Structure formats: C-alpha cells, structure tokens
Amino acid sequence: MNYWKGPHAKIIVASPQLFEYRQLHLSDIDHSFWPAYKNIKTKISLDRRVDGIAEVTYKNTISPIFGLKQTQLAFKDEINLFRRTLMHMGLPWSSKWFNLNNKKETELRDVIFIQRKANASKKDFKNYINNDLSEKISLLPGITEYRTQTYLPWHKMTWNTPNVAHDNPKEEHLHASIIVGFENKEAREKFYKETAVEINDKIKDLASGIFAYKIEKTIPFVKNNKKLI
Secondary structure, three states: OHHHHHHHHHHHHOOOOEEEEEEEEEEEEEEOOOOOEOOEEOOOOHHHOOOEEEEEEEOOOOHHHHHHHHHHHHHHHHHHOOOEOOOOOOOOOOEEEOOOOOOOOOOEEEEEEEEEOOOOOHHHHHHHHHHHHHHHHHOOOOEEEEEEEEOOOOOHHHHOOOOOEOOOOHHHOOOEEEEEEEOOHHHHHHHHHHHHHHHHHHHOOOEEEEEEEEEEEEEEEEEOOEEOO
C-alpha cells in the first residue's frame, strides 16, 4: 500500500481537472459481514477479495481527455504495485453523493458491493440502488456519509494494463456499490443488525450477492478541486 499511496498517487494527482481523488484501503480480515439471506451470496473468497479502491472523480464529462498523459503513466506503473486490477465505470449521474443532515465526523466507513441477479431488470436494479435504497439509508440517524455507484457493464479493455491480471468471470461481476459512513460503532452495529436485514427482504429479487468490507483507511489526495499533496 505504501507505493500506491506514494509514487503512484502522485501520478494520478498530477492529472488536470480532477474534482476528487481518494484511496480506500480495505480490511483484509473485517469483511463478509453483511447478514446472510437465502439465495444472496455474502462471503468473499480469498482470491476475489478486494484490497483497495481508487475513487477518481472529474470536474466534467470531458475532463478525462486532458489527463491522458497521466493516465498513460499510471497504466504503465501498475505492474509495480498490483496483481489484479478491475475498472468499474459509470455514466455521468450514475454516481450520487448525498448531502446529509448529520454533520458529525465519520468515525467508521464501509463499502458494500452488490451483484445484480441475472434475470433482474437493469432499470429496476439501478432505480432501487439510487432511489429507494438511498432514501432509506441517507435518512438514518448515525449516518455521516453516503455514496452510491451503478456501473456500466464491465469489460477488460476498459483498463487492460500490461502484465497485470484482469480476470473477471461473469459470475463475479459487480454491478453497484455503496459507501456508508458512521458516526460511531453503535450506529454501525445498529445498521447491520436492523437496516441491513430489512434491505435483504427488499432487494432479494434484484441482487444475487452483497459483499461488505470495512474501510481501514480513507486517504484523500484531491478534494473539491484542491490538491492535498
């Protein structure tokens, strides 16, 4: 992780027109804790465990064009730190950041990946993640941060860096993620004991897998257009 948050991060930060860039370093032991439910996978296999997420947000839809030079440098640099990388992209407005009434500091933060059922409607899945689910979670007491992302169909050629694995069998594809921040341990425990159980009953016809990770570290490098390193 030291190289990722050091030399590699500096390559990304040098890209023009970034609105935000932060790294989420995930726990290698505190995961797979989404409450079990019939026909929904919740256990993360060792080979598919995610070590970290790079959240890269641009100022506008054409901003990535101006960062092609840094993208090429990052492309070549991945061999120095990653074994496998998978890029998940979304169309404009496919990600939502919620402005919550709770302005307390985030003490704990989790990321939850969601797989869509093969026979589920893509439209219904996206609407549930971005609307019904979001309305429920964002209004909960004790929640200090809430973000959603719904992904375009994954394809290896989106980010096919040399000498790095990009294997991603169809049955392992992820289709959405949510990031939830909590003001304290009690709020987090209540969420998984009560709210997550209620969500299972609502999402059972749309999701085949829900995989939760504790985020050990959240490291911002660009925030609100401002470089922090």
